[in-house]
Amino acid sequence: xxxxxxxxxxxxxxxxxxxxxxxxxxxxxxxxxxxxxxxxxxxxxxxxxxxxxxxxxxxxxxxxxxxxxxxxxxxxxxxxxxxxxxxxxxxxxxxxxxxxxxxxxxxxxxxxxxxxxxxxxxxxxxxxxxxxxxxxxxxxxxxxxxxxxxxxxxxxxxxxxxxxxxxxxxxxxxxxxxxxxxxxxxxxxxxxxxxxxxxxxxxxxxxxxxxxxxxxxxxxxxxxxxxxxxxxxxxx
Numbered sequence: 001x002x003x004x005x006x007x008x009x010x011x012x013x014x015x016x017x018x019x020x021x022x023x024x025x026x027x028x029x030x031x032x033x034x035x036x037x038x039x040x041x042x043x044x045x046x047x048x049x050x051x052x053x054x055x056x057x058x059x060x061x062x063x064x065x066x067x068x069x070x071x072x073x074x075x076x077x078x079x080x081x082x083x084x085x086x087x088x089x090x091x092x093x094x095x096x097x098x099x100x101x102x103x104x105x106x107x108x109x110x111x112x113x114x115x116x117x118x119x120x121x122x123x124x125x126x127x128x129x130x131x132x133x134x135x136x137x138x139x140x141x142x143x144x145x146x147x148x149x150x151x152x153x154x155x156x157x158x159x160x161x162x163x164x165x166x167x168x169x170x171x172x173x174x175x176x177x178x179x180x181x182x183x184x185x186x187x188x189x190x191x192x193x194x195x196x197x198x199x200x201x202x203x204x205x206x207x208x209x210x211x212x213x214x215x216x217x218x219x220x221x222x223x224x225x226x227x228x229x230x231x232x233x234x235x236x
Contacts, residue, residue, distance in 0.1 A: 004231020011226055012149040019142025019154065020108055024115040025135030027051070029128045032201025034139065035179035035208060036156045038186040041199040046189070052113035059105040059155035066098045066155070066162040073166050098162075101155045108154065132203045139207070140214025148219070148226055172212075179208055 027033045033041045040054040047054075074091045122128045147157060164174040183200060190198045227233035 002231065004229065007226075008149050008151070008230035008232065011145050011230055012151050015142045015145025015147075015149065016104075016108055016154065017111060017142070018138050019146060020111040021115050022135050022138030022140070022142050024112055024119060025131050025138060026203065026207060027116075027135075027199075028119055028121050029132035029135060029203050030121065031128055031132050032203030032205070032207070033199045034211065035182045035186075035204060038182050038199045038204065039189065042186050042190050042194075045198045046193050050113065051116060052109040055112060056105050056109040059109070060102065062155040062159040063098055063101045063105070066101070066158050067095060069162045069166045070094050070098060097152055098158065100152045101158055104152050105155055132206065136207055136210040137214055140211045141218050143211065144215045144218045144223070145226070148223055148232075149230060150232065175212075176208075 023034065023037060027037075027041060037055055037058070040058040041051060043049070044051040044054040070091065074087065078087060122131050143154070143157065146154060153161065160171060160175050160178050163178065164171045167174070183204065186200055187197065190196060190200070224233065
């Protein structure tokens, strides 16, 4: 196995583990979870069901939406493409990548459960903010590492990219709209079934802006080095 492939796999796996740790730290802070998992978190708290299992269910819904959007995109664009065979092959690869997010989600959420069992919940406000800060940092680093390796995206990232491609808007704009949609859905669920907000707080707002900044900073400092080591960028 080539050295670059080994580095690519290591970076990818480490990125997913760091991302899972970051998500759990975010929830443990008690100051508000990141928008993309707010629906599964509030549902877990209301029903008493396992948070990792609810996140797996949510990710499964994301993957199904991705499959639908990618199929519709192909149908919409096939009449405008002269390379029909090439388009079909590209669609097959895309759909396979989507489907592989199911087993990835299962493993990913098992590590979320593991980290949740191992990490205690802070009780003091200062320690809560420290845990929140660590959660944001790890979430950003983990997302950047796993995405940069271009293997199988986490469903939370995959659905944003799928929606972005389908509506023809930037990933940043789509991400903001998707976060807002998740917050609205969480709020509705909480008000109907719990008569109070669960998982939405100052930490949610900080996460919206903080994670993106961490990703940008990490990529600025380390992306080129990682891509060269993993063989995704030709070294000069």
